[in-house]
Amino acid sequence: MCGIVGCVSKENCYEKILSTLSGLEYRGYDSAGIAMLSSSKTLNVRKKKGYVSNLKGKPLPGETGIGHTRWATHGKPSDANAHPHVSGKFALVHNGIVENFRALKGELLEQGEEFLSETDSEVIVKLIAKAYRGDFFEAVVKACERLEGSYALAVLCSDDPGEIIGVRQGSPLVAGAAPDALYLCSDVPALCGAAEFICPASDGEFIRIRDGNICFCDGNGREICKEFSRVPPESRSSSVMSGTFMEKEIAEIPRALSDTFKSLSATDFAPCARILRGARHVYAVACGTALHAAQAFGDIAESEVRCPVSCFAASEFRYRDPLIGRDDLLVAVSQSGETADTLQAARLAKERGAYVLAVTNIAQSSLASLADFTIVMRAGSEIAVAATKSYNCQLLCLYYLAAQMKYYRVQEFPDWFSQFSSLSSAAEEVFACFPQMSALAAKFKDARGMFYLGRGLDVRTAAEGALKVKEIAYVFAEGYAAGELKHGTLALIEEGFPVFAVSTCSALASKTENALAEAKARGARTVLFSQNVSALSESCADFKCALPVIHEKLMPILAVIPLQYFACRMCLLRGFDPDKPRNLAKSVTVE
Numbered sequence: 001m002c003g004i005v006g007c008v009s010k011e012n013c014y015e016k017i018l019s020t021l022s023g024l025e026y027r028g029y030d031s032a033g034i035a036m037l038s039s040s041k042t043l044n045v046r047k048k049k050g051y052v053s054n055l056k057g058k059p060l061p062g063e064t065g066i067g068h069t070r071w072a073t074h075g076k077p078s079d080a081n082a083h084p085h086v087s088g089k090f091a092l093v094h095n096g097i098v099e100n101f102r103a104l105k106g107e108l109l110e111q112g113e114e115f116l117s118e119t120d121s122e123v124i125v126k127l128i129a130k131a132y133r134g135d136f137f138e139a140v141v142k143a144c145e146r147l148e149g150s151y152a153l154a155v156l157c158s159d160d161p162g163e164i165i166g167v168r169q170g171s172p173l174v175a176g177a178a179p180d181a182l183y184l185c186s187d188v189p190a191l192c193g194a195a196e197f198i199c200p201a202s203d204g205e206f207i208r209i210r211d212g213n214i215c216f217c218d219g220n221g222r223e224i225c226k227e228f229s230r231v232p233p234e235s236r237s238s239s240v241m242s243g244t245f246m247e248k249e250i251a252e253i254p255r256a257l258s259d260t261f262k263s264l265s266a267t268d269f270a271p272c273a274r275i276l277r278g279a280r281h282v283y284a285v286a287c288g289t290a291l292h293a294a295q296a297f298g299d300i301a302e303s304e305v306r307c308p309v310s311c312f313a314a315s316e317f318r319y320r321d322p323l324i325g326r327d328d329l330l331v332a333v334s335q336s337g338e339t340a341d342t343l344q345a346a347r348l349a350k351e352r353g354a355y356v357l358a359v360t361n362i363a364q365s366s367l368a369s370l371a372d373f374t375i376v377m378r379a380g381s382e383i384a385v386a387a388t389k390s391y392n393c394q395l396l397c398l399y400y401l402a403a404q405m406k407y408y409r410v411q412e413f414p415d416w417f418s419q420f421s422s423l424s425s426a427a428e429e430v431f432a433c434f435p436q437m438s439a440l441a442a443k444f445k446d447a448r449g450m451f452y453l454g455r456g457l458d459v460r461t462a463a464e465g466a467l468k469v470k471e472i473a474y475v476f477a478e479g480y481a482a483g484e485l486k487h488g489t490l491a492l493i494e495e496g497f498p499v500f501a502v503s504t505c506s507a508l509a510s511k512t513e514n515a516l517a518e519a520k521a522r523g524a525r526t527v528l529f530s531q532n533v534s535a536l537s538e539s540c541a542d543f544k545c546a547l548p549v550i551h552e553k554l555m556p557i558l559a560v561i562p563l564q565y566f567a568c569r570m571c572l573l574r575g576f577d578p579d580k581p582r583n584l585a586k587s588v589t590v591e
């Protein structure tokens, strides 16, 4: 959803901006640009459609600069729509959406302004230039007063070399400090390696970098006292030597599970004991992959804790006027902790007096700062747009939460609780089926559609497997409850149509098998995934993938791994980049 960066250094900082932008590229890669301001008050801009790497070349001169990597909202990906946008003495980069930009643009057009782009962002830089009376800060504040929507901005003024003004309203912004440079940036991981200390801004705060200092202030210029913290080692940006980030991140699942498990401690839950014990109704909200994890939590928590759990796509929760109130618990799940819909759902829950518990991978995220209590999973940085290891770790954290809730209510842990420590080695065992997944991907690479079936908890795994193959291999897939097949979608099965079934729940294995047999009888090429030896031996499936044996309730954490890998292989065989799927971005910070 666009990444922004600003840097002030003692020497030329073009390369610093370029390298920080590469770390932000997962937020969007439709276009990229950099504006540099030199001590001689000259502004130079380089911006191009496509990847950040297109900006490589002779560094533009300057010790102050801003950069942007774009996920297009207003206007197609093009050089002209790329940021930074310039008006008079000002250059600006923006992450977010200006909701009243049409009205503002109309007003500016009437005043004779001409626009070079179709973006909402160009309106902001024009407002700043028009408001300028010689005071840079005042002009930015005045322009922001006219904006509705969400924004994180970094702005340069050619009258003030060595100065950047940033502001945060609804989109993330972090300040970073290193001995040789001061930064603004959309997120912490991209600053790692560059900055040593970081401090996130809150909504409504301005950040001024000037005279070698970083100062947080409000719109009246009153300083806000903030504390910088050392960059956490686990958020350091990773790099990939060969292969793709997605392959690397799948390979990291065992370690991520083990790190997450080691970081979870029952005593940490003491601050939320009251709500775990007494919550009347539990709500779980999230988007995309995280929603599948939240739904699995709903299944597990309701059956173990015997308390009603309702799961919603965060984007829907906000607008359905939910009954949530005091004594209710909202569990908000988000790898990035910056997903706009999830944040809004959490804000709504807080406004209504509910307790908000966050599960996130980023301890300094917006979600973590607004939640009453946060479980930080230790998946490590996840760069590929397709979520993989974060999903396995989300599930682990959510199972752990369900177990704590049960304990607080009936002083008893679920019988699967003792098997968490085996998950990491079991995940490694799953890797044994990767050659089989590669072979299946080669067989199915030209498929026009696929079905993923499951029953019980396996429905969540099926949905996640289908999402992965849609997202990166661009193959349409449906993932749903196997029992639904004969209520409509069976009509789509024709000769050779791939149908994958996940069957890890022994009580439902024969029912899943029936659905698979019905599909096969109509010409489908079928694949069964199970840890259940008799389900595998009795199955009519064309291909069978044996999963390691662990308590069956924990199987969703493992059974998804072959599906993640299969999607990655499909993507590569079809000639696409799994790390940067078209039209998507890692962090969806707009509604």
Ligand code: M6R
Residues within 6 Å of the ligand: 287, 288, 289, 290, 291, 333, 334, 335, 336, 337, 338, 339, 342, 385, 386, 387, 388, 467, 471, 585, 586, 587, 588
């Ligand atoms: O950062 P979040 O977990 O809140 O992101 C939510 C979704 O945007 C995300 O899981 C998305 O569905 C993944 N790209 C899917 O692989």
